[in-house]
Amino acid sequence: AQSVTQLDSQVPVFEEAPVELRCNYSSSVSVYLFWYVQYPNQGLQLLLKYLSGSTLVESINGFEAEFNKSQTSFHLRKPSVHISDTAEYFCAVIIIQGAQKLVFGQGTRLTINP
Amino acid sequence: GAGVSQTPSNKVTEKGKYVELRCDPISGHTALYWYRQSLGQGPEFLIYFQGTGAADDSGLPNDRFFAVRPEGSVSTLKIQRTERGDSAVYLCASSLMIGSEQFFGPGTRLTVL
Numbered sequence: 001a002q003s004v005t006q007l008d009s010q011v012p013v014f015e016e017a018p019v020e021l022r023c024n025y026s027s028s029v030s031v032y033l034f035w036y037v038q039y040p041n042q043g044l045q046l047l048l049k050y051l052s053g054s055t056l057v058e059s060i061n062g063f064e065a066e067f068n069k070s071q072t073s074f075h076l077r078k079p080s081v082h083i084s085d086t087a088e089y090f091c092a093v094i095i096i097q098g099a100q101k102l103v104f105g106q107g108t109r110l111t112i113n114p
Numbered sequence: 115g116a117g118v119s120q121t122p123s124n125k126v127t128e129k130g131k132y133v134e135l136r137c138d139p140i141s142g143h144t145a146l147y148w149y150r151q152s153l154g155q156g157p158e159f160l161i162y163f164q165g166t167g168a169a170d171d172s173g174l175p176n177d178r179f180f181a182v183r184p185e186g187s188v189s190t191l192k193i194q195r196t197e198r199g200d201s202a203v204y205l206c207a208s209s210l211m212i213g214s215e216q217f218f219g220p221g222t223r224l225t226v227l
Contacts, residue, residue, distance in 0.1 A: 006156075009154075044218040049215075090156050100145065101159035102159065104157050105156050107155070
């Protein structure tokens with residue numbers, strides 16, 4: 001079975017500071033990796049994904065994540081956050097071949113202070 | 115275009131009652147998924163459909179939960195004899211085909227008193 005661990009339930013940072021949201025996964029088979037974001041009172045939105053190729057993937061709003069197979073991690077980073085980044089972030093995996101269900105971590109609430 | 119929609123957005127019911135939650139996927143999407151998100155947790159898989167058939171219902175917690183998708187589009191999640199532990203946000207997602215990106219609806223918040 002697959003599992004996803006997000007090590008921090010809450011991360012408070014100041015505006016324009018860098019941030020890293022940590023994600024580790026466990027799986028005996030190959031997986032695809034995702035970060036979803038849930039803004040206040042909105043549904044889940046895909047932020048970025050790793051399927052294959054370059055291990056560093058980027059989103060359109062400045063976030064990036066790096067797949068590290070040896071450490072089974074997929075940490076999310078942004079060099080300078082904005083108030084509008086305040087949201088809950090979920091890391092998720094899906095098995096490449098087989099069941100198509102997303103397995104999510106517990107979520108990390110990112111709070112940006114002015 | 116229109117995204118995934120779910121109705122109602124909120125549902126309050128009493129313990130022991132029956133509820134139905136509806137999901138309208140994005141037009142043309144063949145795969146449909148149901149997840150449940152309890153307070154302070156990430157979403158947990160319940161069931162997914164490929165067309166009209168349930169391809170994997172391994173996440174349904176017990177036989178009080180049932181879901182249908184009779185015409186391969188709209189899906190209904192049905193919960194019998196609701197319990198307080200069923201209180202959660204129920205999320206629906208759809209994808210163009212199995213393996214492609216899942217698009218999520220806003221969810222239905224179910225509260226069982």
